Amino acid sequence: MASPPSWVKALKPAGPQGSELIQQERNRSNLNVDQLSHFLFTRDALERKHRILAVLQQEKVFDKSQNYFAGRIDRFETALARAKKLRQLVTKHGWTQDDKMIANELISEPGPYGLHESMFLITLRDQGTPEQHERFLRNAEQYRYIGCYAQTELGHGSNVRGLETTATWNPDDKTFTIHSPTLTSSKWWIGSLGRTANHAVVMAQLIIAGKAYGPHPFVVQIRDLNTHQPLENIHVGDIGPKFGYNTMDNGYLLFNKVKVPHINMLARFSSIDPKTNKYQRPASPSLVYGTLTWVRSTIVMQAGGVLARGVTIATRYCAVRRQFQDRDAPEWEKGENQVLNYTTVQVRLLPLLATTFALHFTGKAMMALYNANQAKMSQDAGKVGGPQRGAGPEETNAGSDLLADLHATSCGLKSLASFTAVEGLEVCRRACGGHGYSSFSGIGPWYADYLPTATWEGDNYMLTQQVARYLLKTARSVLKGIDPSTNDTTYILSTFLKRQDTGAAFDVLNKDEDIVAAFAWRSAFLTFEALKHRDEQKKPWNSLLVDFYRLSRAHSQYMVVKNFYE
Amino acid sequence: MASPPSWVKALKPAGPQGSELIQQERNRSNLNVDQLSHFLFTRDALERKHRILAVLQQEKVFDKSQNYFAGRIDRFETALARAKKLRQLVTKHGWTQDDKMIANELISEPGPYGLHESMFLITLRDQGTPEQHERFLRNAEQYRYIGCYAQTELGHGSNVRGLETTATWNPDDKTFTIHSPTLTSSKWWIGSLGRTANHAVVMAQLIIAGKAYGPHPFVVQIRDLNTHQPLENIHVGDIGPKFGYNTMDNGYLLFNKVKVPHINMLARFSSIDPKTNKYQRPASPSLVYGTLTWVRSTIVMQAGGVLARGVTIATRYCAVRRQFQDRDAPEWEKGENQVLNYTTVQVRLLPLLATTFALHFTGKAMMALYNANQAKMSQDAGKVGGPQRGAGPEETNAGSDLLADLHATSCGLKSLASFTAVEGLEVCRRACGGHGYSSFSGIGPWYADYLPTATWEGDNYMLTQQVARYLLKTARSVLKGIDPSTNDTTYILSTFLKRQDTGAAFDVLNKDEDIVAAFAWRSAFLTFEALKHRDEQKKPWNSLLVDFYRLSRAHSQYMVVKNFYE
Ligand SMILES: Cc1cc2nc3c(=O)[nH]c(=O)nc-3n(C[C@H](O)[C@H](O)[C@H](O)COP(=O)(O)OP(=O)(O)OC[C@H]3O[C@@H](n4cnc5c(N)ncnc54)[C@H](O)[C@@H]3O)c2cc1C
């Protein structure tokens, strides 16, 4: 684009200037901004962020100014260059995992090593034996192996048990044959697979002597380490353009009877004895929780920040944007009104502003719960881990009540928090009028990249069934007289049972704790209603899904309100 | 991309095949599909569509298979080639305006001549004098002049009176000087301007002898007819990447004291006498309605079809997609459940399916109302036209009650219908799970292109103020005793007034007309509530915007229900 002529360069915006207006708004607030940010994020984290930002800003490759102009191929190449540079910076500055997460947040786009650094490394770590750590994890940590997590297939996402890829045990040469028997068994949507990865953790139906044992994780090399060409009998590629997430190479993958050695089945929890050819069962069924609960908790933790970006952009813009004179404004008040003053703008943005805080504290509480649980589990080693995600309704088996509570909490809050952020971002975009539609508003691309969070790691609609399942189970225990103080859920259900006949009155206008209690009451009421439908009236599960959805929402809202209050 | 190896080509999807499942669903319905489509669209229109489709399919340039792969520049170039080819086909086959609209619908993307063919031509036609038709319209109709409609500026969209571009009358040489005094006066968002147009209708503040007369339309040449280079003292270009609409070159435009002759101010309704240098007022203030009402009516008419595309894709996909066994399914019922059978999928899609029909009939009714009004107006020529859009709250002056009713109806329905379609499309996309996020689902790109409909031609939130303003005004007339049969609004408000003390009971479960009456009652009730706030309690307009929003929704929903019923 040619540089604008000098008469254009000389032009100024009509007054008052945006910077003046925003300063004026800021002057009107008596909030101590530093104090608030330290309270929200801690001084330490903020300093660290500034330090990392300064390092990134030194590197030309992280310049964002051309992001929205580039087509998909250029964007992907830049994303790859950024991922590589980041990796070098991590080594150079000795950044921790937390430092790297901050850097990723600042870079603000999905990167092609994204799945390597999350699901691939974590799965190897959590599910590999020490011998497998030696064989695979070391190479992965040094980025010699770049990996991805290949679970979803063209035909199956939510229903993991329905996966069609097979891994057949060959007792003769002690290998597994990985195979794609149908078109629908193509691995699909796999992040970092399309172009980047040379290895994959492949979830496949384990078959021993003609008998199927369900999906298990296998490490499979898919590209040559030197030429980066697909290995023989492997068909792999990029799945093509998407609504967003175009800096990530989501890919597909098919196998034509590919053999891998015995060590390639991740064997910390279940394995095959190569001598007897016998399957060894996982120690505890609660294994299903580990990784997934962590991933969901992270989504809950991030939702507030994701939404905050949109709310900040929209609120600032609406403070600066002026349109129309207020028709009831006094004579002496000249000029147009800041659109933030219109009540139909406020009613859209201000509740979302409050929501960012509520989500922030909920995210912190979710992580604290997760960490507390981890600490407890590590005393009791060997019982956690396992990424077999997305079991069907009512079929996961709670190992312990704390674990089950954690699992249900993470499901319900993941669903509520990510929907709230997704929908809130679009409200923010629209509040900016026409300019919200420009990529330069920053909200649209951010929304488009975040959108799949509503679908992955458990589709948000389906996760509500997990919450309902847990609440029904807990309600049954409460009816059977379990100790009300077992956890918060048993407590609120027991309280409801005790008081349901006398009823309850909440002073929601004057007492904040009564607001929390009212939300708890609603959740408990809906739980026992659902239980009546299911256990007394024997209604089919499917006929209750909409009730379950509402129940899960109610329960999760209770948790958000509680965390905001606390 | 390399062609897949033969072992991949040999693979089939796991059974049952999608085509079998969809056939099975179709067999279960006793609906006569042909009869329904003839009823909805008429046999004639369907035949015409097939005829046009066949012509388009002959032309390689309309092949859609590469749409989602191309970057913005390629997509734009293809869009330009398509627009040109379409223009040639129109000439070759003698297609009418309706035929061309059908072709555009089939091509399904915003084209670079889009604004030329809508706002530019219409404005020239409606607002030009016969002399101006001769000078500009003929050239435009032959695509010698390619135009756009340049109203919005960087600083002003909704508030048209706030436009900063000036058109100053020079009595000496009988010309106007078009000028951009500030950065915020840059024309912005103008469709077809970035690359395509060589002319623009520019809305600018008319200034005569130092006095401002408000925004008026001027025809301005912006690029050379041979070289297509910008003319001197004109700065023009593309505004860059957007959330969607990337086959359209929305542009910016600035003027450095550009002179145009007297004839370039469109003068059908207001003009300057070049002899006396005096301004001649528009004949009737009701002029503000014309073009805009037509544009909004078109949006209402199209909303049902826009949504139907998403609903059709999602419903078909969910009939074919199978995931999980129903946990209460009988032993003998093998295999996974079609996700359309899950109640949480039905509760999302089926109401939207019904909505497409409701919107379809509402759109037809809206167009009928518009046409009836046009017919009535043409007996009374000279009183219609004028695109000065987006007047502020309560400030437009109703010329006649029918016009005012039409205007308010088009505002309320445009807002409701486009929001319903926008939000419904995202529901459809999500219902498709992970695959909904792929561009190949077709819903995402369609949504992204449609999205600005919620913002342009009156921001959907702001339009509700126009509806409220009209309802308040009508309520005041009804209280003063205007004939209840004047129009439907006076009728429902009078009915409410008569019966409000005795109250009303509606048998909504058994009588469809009672559902309509209940919706009418709600609208009337909210109208008189709002009137109380405004006229008795003297509440500021701004404090009532949220009430007005709800009132407009209620009234528009009443109209939708009424049209569905009728
Ligand atoms: C951008 C992106 C990146 C991804 N990255 C990866 C990756 O790296 N690795 C990987 O393995 N996967 C990945 N995925 C896949 C993702 O995990 C799945 O898409 C997700 O689990 C949803 O599964 P699905 O697409 O099969 O949805 P489906 O299960 O087919 O859902 C379709 C519809 O049916 C409904 N439904 C289904 N079952 C039920 C039921 N029992 N009750 C009620 N309703 C039901 C759903 O709510 C939904 O509306 C990615 C997906 C996306 C979009």
Ligand SMILES: Cc1cc2nc3c(=O)[nH]c(=O)nc-3n(C[C@H](O)[C@H](O)[C@H](O)COP(=O)(O)OP(=O)(O)OC[C@H]3O[C@@H](n4cnc5c(N)ncnc54)[C@H](O)[C@@H]3O)c2cc1C
């Ligand atoms: C894709 C696209 C194509 C376009 N094409 C054209 C074109 O060809 N020609 C053209 O002239 N224009 C075009 N436009 C511009 C479009 O008409 C304007 O963007 C639209 O009118 C909205 O105006 P705005 O952007 O100034 O919004 P604003 O008025 O700035 O709105 C910002 C926010 O303030 C709120 N608000 C503003 N005023 C009030 C009030 N009085 N009361 C309550 N709330 C208020 C709004 O609801 C919104 O949330 C296009 C826009 C887009 C996105």
